[in-house]
Amino acid sequence: MMTRITGRAGRLAVAVAGATLALGLSVGSGPAWAYIEAWQGDDNAKGFEGDRRLRVCDMEADTNAVEGEYFRVYDNDSSHLWDKNGAGPDNCVKTGAGAILNKIRVCEQQFAKPDACGSWAYRI
Numbered sequence: 001m002m003t004r005i006t007g008r009a010g011r012l013a014v015a016v017a018g019a020t021l022a023l024g025l026s027v028g029s030g031p032a033w034a035y036i037e038a039w040q041g042d043d044n045a046k047g048f049e050g051d052r053r054l055r056v057c058d059m060e061a062d063t064n065a066v067e068g069e070y071f072r073v074y075d076n077d078s079s080h081l082w083d084k085n086g087a088g089p090d091n092c093v094k095t096g097a098g099a100i101l102n103k104i105r106v107c108e109q110q111f112a113k114p115d116a117c118g119s120w121a122y123r124i
Contacts, residue, residue, distance in 0.1 A: 040106040040118030051101045057092040058083045065109040072099040
């Protein structure tokens, strides 16, 4: 027998059930949704094309260069991709394709100070 869901409590229960289902589906399909992304302020770095390429975007017009530091799977040496002009916003540089990205972070070059780096982000 079908019943009509009425009232605030009923609608809330349906919303919670739907969100739980959506979360379960997205977790269950992890590899298809996997990507890696890191931030430092408004600047970011993000994997694309199956996390085989990296895009580093300077999103601030502050004259500070932005660096994406990254490690690829099975590689113990860090690599660096620089967006040197500091022009922002939405100014991006990209790597070529390679092994899958394992971890990345974004650093912003600071004049006469240590670089400001965001946290490491790991591929999920």
